[in-house]
Amino acid sequence: MKKDIEQFIDKFKKFNLSKEDLDTVSSNVKIMEFKKGDDVIVDKNSCQGFIYVLKGNLRAYAISTTGKEITVFNLNSGDECILCANCMTDNLQLELNLQANKDTKILLLHSSYFSVLKDKYPSIASFVVELLSIRLASAIKVMTQALFTPITQRIIDFLKQNATNNQIQITHEILASHLGTAREVVSRILKDIEKENLIKLERGKIIILNL
């Protein structure tokens, strides 16, 4: 745990914080662990603050009024995230949720501390601008892909991007959530791709033969 915090503090050194502020950061970060499939922090009434992924993988997803989901971006080990942007603006509702794709360990600096630092250090404000720009670009890319790329191609792209050793452990349901479509659609298309001998479907697992 001490090593995790040191890794995080190292990240913060680039912002040229005073020793006092660095000490405040290190004594107020919180380490949290989540199992694969867990929702990450569910208190909708409070800001989540600054998240640093120590290990694992989180997905940030939007959800529709009818409960359908789409992944907007992923956070891997070493990635940072500022969520719940309505902490920054009063009349904004950013409906993004976080879920662990794998067993995941994060470091959290509550927004009450992070906001103060952001206002005090221009270097941190610039960093937030950069992070938000990246998320905005990512959201727009996901949106145009989801709207304009045929679903079969999007499924193939997802399998290629997320396979390890030509295998991917995922249910059709979860694959559908990532892509903002229905499970039935995913199942039908996967079967079509299997018929062409490009993949092999097993229980909870997809094996890539030739994509």
Next chain:
Amino acid sequence: MKKDIEQFIDKFKKFNLSKEDLDTVSSNVKIMEFKKGDDVIVDKNSCQGFIYVLKGNLRAYAISTTGKEITVFNLNSGDECILCANCMTDNLQLELNLQANKDTKILLLHSSYFSVLKDKYPSIASFVVELLSIRLASAIKVMTQALFTPITQRIIDFLKQNATNNQIQITHEILASHLGTAREVVSRILKDIEKENLIKLERGKIIILNL
């Protein structure tokens, strides 16, 4: 024109700029006018900087590799925009385009000036964070709506939101671009809605009877 610049400078006073910096701003802003349908600034190799809409309306849209479009957000008179976020981050490609929905007059402060101010004044950096947060929330909202709301409902919502005196002057082609769908789809659905006596279709115009 002098009045336009004064209006803009008034906006900047809230950031507590030095008199010298305010003078730099006012002597470097550029006023630009666009006709309805014009693309706004087309130099893809340069940052656009900070835009303030004096009058009219701009739409920011994303475009797919196949040339399909979807409106991500609109800017009305009094709205500010920071685009071309790749000015802020090196390895980011934010593919957003701007088009005039009406005859539009904007005030532009080139990013070479704006970036300097952003780095110098934490108040401006905070403002940029807020603006980007709003755009991110908007992009995510547009995305979830586009994916999860039936296209008929989205067309009805668009007509309601954009009608003046129960009329809206728009072609099916442009309506399709706003919503990220095909003209044929829009024409078919509009005809269906017309059959139910909810709207009346005229050349380049849609009249809302009872939506």
